[in-house]
Amino acid sequence: MAIPKLQAYALPTASDMPDNKVSWTVDPARAALLIHDMQDYFIGFWGENCPMMEQVIANIAALRQYCKQHNIPVYYTAQPKEQSDDDRALLNDMWGPGLTRSPEQQKIVDALTPDESDTVLVKWRYSAFHRSPLEEQLKATGRNQLIITGVYAHIGCMTTATDAFMRDIQPFMVADALADFSREEHLMALNYVAGRSGRVVMTEELLPAPVPKSKDALRALILPLLDESDEPLDDENLIDYGLDSVRMMALAARWRKVHGDIDFVMLAKNPTLDAWWTLLSREVK
Template sequence: MGLSPVDSYPMPDRTALPRSYVSWRIIPVRAALLVHDMQNHFVGAFPKGRSPVVELLDNIAALRELAGALGMPVVFSAEPPGQRPAQRGLVADVWGPGIGDEPDAAAIVAPLTPRPGEHLLANVRHNAFLRSHLGRLLRSAGRDQLIICGVYAHLGVLLTAADAFMNDIQPFVVADAVADFSAEEHSLALRWAARSGVVCTTDGLLRELLRHREPRNRTPGAGPTAAPHRDSADNT
């Protein structure tokens, strides 16, 4: 099947959000931020300079800035390029061979390039937990809340949120910091995410995080000479 161009559609606002079944509140010392599959290959399917990609990039950037300021782990998931058929598995039957070896296709989009001290995980399935070290990373950092943004809402974002819930990690899906193939699929993803997590807006989440803001020391390894942490996926 592969990727088709995405038509422009408006980002949902707070009046269009489904009611979450839970009333969890975000706590920075318990939370991490996951930026899912924001790679040139995927983001390039959206119309440049139009909704929803304009808001998508701006809102993720805002979340990433505040998460870093609060000392929250910031994690990027990215599909590796040039996967062998055995690595790609059944996903190839639906989405084809995946990201090829074209220059920069697999790179995180320039406005969100991972920084020193942030984590970059290879993920070989839509669910960012599967065959990656995301769960181990969260446990080692003592985090049981996960803010999820990126693409695509009804695939990787929703499946990752569901797996977080199944593993007693509270998922927070940011409605206007995810995007999808269409407004309909975007809305569907939010309705399902609301059944096992919190669906919120960027502004609302930023306000909630700022309530807890206090000066923090930088985490070890986050200095200007450190490189993003890269965790290898188990691709067998």
């Protein structure tokens, strides 16, 4: 009845993408990002230090960063830690008491902690629209596209995408920024949405050109990722200024599309603007 212990699997790649029935494209002026149920409770079913989930979180973090830089609003869903039997209702029959037995795991995972400009919606059912102001807030701000990330792909994420479609809001499921009980269920959700209610995309399709064109552009990319208000010198350790491993993983995934040898270890070995610009300014072979 409860969520089972989950096993990692290979995330979808470009070769796994279903045929999309629609050709919608994301417009930053019309879009909003949804980070769906990325709470410690739900992520914990994969255990600690799961590489698959680290990659999903890194992809979501990269999308969130992009949205922040382009004034795209960010929404979260999160189940409350206290839910009465009336509030859970049929969820009790299907999943048991759920998060109400683990209130200490209610928070969003640390790497995706919302800030004061984000909106956190209380989550009551599979769809993020149920008993929430999501539709009204989207329409009040002229947003009619929803970029969907998080867990679980074939339950809340797929249901939210279909609900969005029925409200004339274009949903975009980000295939490699989602996770599920299994690869089969993950791919099923992508196929359903691509053919019935939305468009399926990869993280890289939504992000700008992966490699900055100058050291100044690299600095402009990195500064919003730091916790410190002071700017680092070109040869100073970026970790000392608050750059965390999840953000470095997201950068490595992005830059590896141009320089195939770049990985997290390479960036973490010498985390300075000088060192990273040396890596990025190499001629592409």
